[in-house]
Amino acid sequence: MPPSELLRSIRPHDGTLLWEGPVAGPSAVAEAVARARAAQPAWARTPLAERAGLLRRFAELVTARTEDLARTIAEETGKPFWEAKGEAASVAAKVAISIEAYGVRTGTTERPFAADPAGAMQAVRHKPHGVLAVLGPYNFPAHLPNGHIVPALLAGNAVVFKPSELTPATGEKLAALFAAAGLPAGLLEVVQGGGETGAALAAADIDGLLFTGSAATGAALTRRFAETPHRILALEMGGNNPLVAWDVAEADLDAAARVVVQSAFLSAGQRCTCARRLIVAEGPGEALVERVLALVERMRIGPPFAEPQPFMGPLIDGRAAARVEAAFAALPGRVLLPMRRPDPALPFLTPGIVDTTGHAAPDEEIFGPALQVIRVRDFAAAMAQANATRFGLAAALLGGDRTLFDRFWAESRAGVVNWNRPTNGAASSAPFGGVGWSGNHRPSAFYAADYCAFPVAGIEGTRPHAPLATGLD
Template sequence: MSHIQSIDPATGAVVWEGAAAGRAEVDAALRRARRAFPGWAALAVEDRVAAVQRFKAVLEARKEQIAAIISRETGKPRWEGLAELGSMIGKVGISITAQAERAGERRSDMPFGAAVLRHRPHGVMAVLGPFNFPGHLPNGHIVPALLAGNTVVFKPSEMTPATGAAMAEAWAEAGLPEGVFQCIQGARETGEALVSGAIDGLLFTGSAGAGAHFRHLFADRPDVILALELGGNNPLVAWDGDVEEAAAIVVQSAFVTTGQRCSCARRLIVPDTAFGNDLVEAVAHLSGRLLIGAWDETPEPYIGPLISSGAAAKARAQFEVLVERGARVVEPFGSVEDRSAAFVRPAMLDVTGVSVPDEEIFAPVLQVCRVADFDAAMAAANDTRFGLSAGLVSADDGLWQRFVLESRAGVVNRNRPTTGAAGSMPFGGLGESGNHRPSAYYAADYCAYPMASFEASDASGNMGALDGKLR
């Protein structure tokens, strides 16, 4: 039996290690989930709500402990680990509201009786978690799925198994019936066994490449609901306003979480004017002042390391490809002295007039493109196969109305970072950024299917429809 382990990217210390589930273990977990499904689905929704509220109480009681696990395993600063845990806690109440609003029961009187809308769970849901938000993002699938009456088999990222294990412990303490929620650990082979097994849904957050693989894999399995939340090559158009405030928005958009958010700005589009020049200089200056450090250091850093030294090497190679194509280096992709190889400094490139790949660099790398006018800015913003997030920095209401009308993205922000999102709103994108099943508040939509009924208490009155039409 193979083993996996997660590594603190700041120190190289082992955070968690354990056995990886093989196909036999995965299939056994799926059978347990299948057996548990009828009983869980038959419970009154109030009972399922009570269960997820008990889970919330466990998270609140263990907030510091679980946040520290998230931070240590991902490299996120303490403040960001606590923010992620806070989002997990907040997700419970939001999901309960969304379940009632978007997937509850509706009844309307008809002359013969009633028309009733119900929502029914799909069955056994597989959830694959990412490493960048190893608690919050899978939690955003798991809580709505359980509320709807599904059972869940969850495989965390092999890079963040400790967070997955902590979540499993919290669900166990919440007192779910056996088989309703299970966590299996492992790498690619475990994931392959899970998605090829007897599942009714796959809820996935991760890379566009993996999402494309799943779209092809499930093309001939229409019985499986597929919800994909993927990456983006996101544009931020910064057009006018206070240069320092605009620079702060750019830095938070591009470099928060060391650039490891799917909604991070990857492309900064500015006018080829004095404002554009000043802004690029201001962003470079501000990014150089950001505190970089390990998750538990004082003073608190703004960014920590990438998830691994391998991730840093991949991002560096992507950066060098852009340079080879003719991009001008504004801020180099530098390492951090006396730190592990997973630590990198925010980098900037001017790619104006350069043909560059339409790819997501999952690291603090920002590409600057200068344009002549707003028409060109909109064309550049939409020149991508992705469509997750986009942003405009401008005080011009007319430009904002154009931006909203013409943007091809699922999350579009004004004068705020592109990473700004709310659990009370949908979250998802177009093109290679998803498959038109947004998560967050709209997760209730893909966790249950609608069932429409015409109902009467008895069979009287049906013969009347045949009067005069019988021989």
């Protein structure tokens, strides 16, 4: 994307222009990082209580302007307004959770150093890294980058934020709310652009990069950071998530079908935790599949502000819709529900479901409303199918008893493991991350504090003392 080119944000539900602005070239990125570098030391010296107080003002502003922020999110992503309001509320809620997490995960501890008779203290404190880059995704353009920005600022870092090139308007609005709360200049710099801008930021004079996005981009960042071990890299990536339904009671089939539909099709399937594979028992699982198909037929799909509200809106743009269509068409097996694109000019897709039992489907994250059904003979085979992926973000069990869930939990290879709840149900008061190609063992949410500051251990005494008593003439 040439530096002279304007970046444009298009409303996916109707194709109209929402926002436009200049692309940040390498020199603009370097200048933004330099401003952040200059501003960061004073911020790090600011008492934690003052940093927390400013972030609380930010949360109050977001709460007061929730509908305005949600409207921008809905217009830019196409997600239903009810869902966008939930995202805006999560932005405000992140502050209190981050303050709690900082105290629990990266606070200060002091205790007497038992080996020192002079009464020294053993202390553990935490320091900020310095300047952290944040690369945000388009599916949650406010909540997910904010999940890095708030704990990073709280820890005393400065941040250079590149929103997704598909959701720049939301990124600008988020930064404006921080500024309105009184965040000093330079502590949150925004650089807009696509892959070239992101690459320039990753190569700039930063102390770390916090990323949410695709596994392919995460792998590219890992290669780029291989020769810079002094810089921290936190990756939150996608998943090919399994939902295993086993021994679901007849009375619970309707509720289980709702769990499947929410797991697979919430946010038009554009969540990294969405279920991509429904694994059921041969024979008994047929009743659940039939109810899922019936429930999807009732699903409302439409623009974000339609009344009554839709369950899901469009995908982010036409290219994303085309990729999902092609990936779904390439899945082997028997189509149970064909995926359709009602208007070729707009990125709305209807959910598609295909039975891939007995076929080797690609181990890829189809980031849209596509669900595979896999039928197996026994629970051992169900677990083998669930773990037959290089990803490891989310997994869930529907049905069964505590003993079966304990087995599911023990054998699952995922960072989020739910029981009788959707795969895309995750608490911000818990860690959020995965293994394999889903992350690099730096979970976010409550554990984001861990990668926003580093521990400093020390033994502190008021007078010089060392036990040098042996080996001297």
